[in-house]
Amino acid sequence: MRARPSPDFPVSFSAQFDPAAARLMLAGDCGMDDAPVLAAALDAVRSAVPETLRVEIGGTLDLGPSWLLRALVLDLRGAGRQVELDGRVPEHLRFLDEIAARDVGSLPAPGQATFADRFAEFGGSLRRRVAGWYEALVFGGRLLESAGTAWRSLRRLRVPSVVRHMHETGVQAIPVVAVIALLISVISAYIGAQQLRPFGAEIYTVDLVTIGVLRELGVLLTAIMVAGRTGSAYAAELGVMKLNDEVDALEAMGMNPYEVLVLPRVVALVLVMPLLTVVADFMGLAGGALLTSYLIDLPWSQFVMRLDSSIGDTTFWAGMVKAPVFGLLIALTGTLRGLQVRESSRELGRLTTVAVVQSIFLVIFADALFAIYFLEIDF
Numbered sequence: 001m002r003a004r005p006s007p008d009f010p011v012s013f014s015a016q017f018d019p020a021a022a023r024l025m026l027a028g029d030c031g032m033d034d035a036p037v038l039a040a041a042l043d044a045v046r047s048a049v050p051e052t053l054r055v056e057i058g059g060t061l062d063l064g065p066s067w068l069l070r071a072l073v074l075d076l077r078g079a080g081r082q083v084e085l086d087g088r089v090p091e092h093l094r095f096l097d098e099i100a101a102r103d104v105g106s107l108p109a110p111g112q113a114t115f116a117d118r119f120a121e122f123g124g125s126l127r128r129r130v131a132g133w134y135e136a137l138v139f140g141g142r143l144l145e146s147a148g149t150a151w152r153s154l155r156r157l158r159v160p161s162v163v164r165h166m167h168e169t170g171v172q173a174i175p176v177v178a179v180i181a182l183l184i185s186v187i188s189a190y191i192g193a194q195q196l197r198p199f200g201a202e203i204y205t206v207d208l209v210t211i212g213v214l215r216e217l218g219v220l221l222t223a224i225m226v227a228g229r230t231g232s233a234y235a236a237e238l239g240v241m242k243l244n245d246e247v248d249a250l251e252a253m254g255m256n257p258y259e260v261l262v263l264p265r266v267v268a269l270v271l272v273m274p275l276l277t278v279v280a281d282f283m284g285l286a287g288g289a290l291l292t293s294y295l296i297d298l299p300w301s302q303f304v305m306r307l308d309s310s311i312g313d314t315t316f317w318a319g320m321v322k323a324p325v326f327g328l329l330i331a332l333t334g335t336l337r338g339l340q341v342r343e344s345s346r347e348l349g350r351l352t353t354v355a356v357v358q359s360i361f362l363v364i365f366a367d368a369l370f371a372i373y374f375l376e377i378d379f
Helices: 032-048 063-078 091-101 115-150 159-169 171-199 202-243 246-252 257-295 300-310 315-339 345-377
Strands: 014-018 023-027 052-057 082-087
Touching: 014 032, 023 032, 032 063, 052 063, 063 082, 063 091, 115 257, 115 315, 159 171, 159 202, 159 257, 171 202, 171 257, 202 246, 202 257, 202 300, 202 315, 202 345, 246 257, 257 300, 257 315, 315 345
Parallel strands: 023 052, 052 082
Antiparallel strands: 014 023
């Protein structure tokens, strides 16, 4: 049996079995395309089952054909027959024999964790947690140092960079913030009107929407949207810079990466959060006005009068005070996680997710603290 020459194995391969002489002759180089020819000859050997088989190898064998030949040799030797290999014994045969000779063993059965194992695991997790706190503390200290130095000079404050980040995090976020605030206020007004209608107090839907949007919903929804949009962007941008060694390059050039990369992002987000909150408040009140006009036939003039009477001296400022704090938390979390990226793109994705989750958690936690504090001071 012969096979046609291939580009990788230019010598034509043939495999012939002589039952009378109990001899298998392999001539030429055998690649994967020639494996069917070799398999047919090996099947003929298995059918004859000679007491002694002499294999004459006149060329090279690829890994697949070597596997087939080795399987035949093992079968015959396992049946008590003698097999002799003459000629150019393939290196793949030796490789397969070495792999088979290794004692790979078996997976250990899951054992019961001892007290020492649990204590070691607890110690490792505690060590990683303390290391994370230390890294965050170092990050905060270096950022404060950079901010104290940058405030002395307008050039070191990098106003063009701050303006660019304000455009990306503020102006480009206006559509999504406005739509979300409008929809949430519509939902709040609808639920409030439905619940107050049995008591004949539908007019208080205006108070519900106004106070809810100005004090809580406007700034909280804005912060959550910014955390998902800008916090992840900060972490991803700085993470890619870490993977590409751009941060190390800045340090090698004598530049402070906290002053160049972190501080402009933090300043930009702190400045745009109150502006986005104002947009969210306006759209929230507009959504409430639309739904109250549709559900309870409340004229716009009466809605504005009720709006004016329901707003207290601190209603608007209770939400505005939170905005820069929320922006600071989101920016610090996103930039910190971005600078913690190491080694691989998988770590980049993980820390970007961590940045978003932690930003939203910190925003909600800070909002709860603000609510408790405002309640105590009657704000």
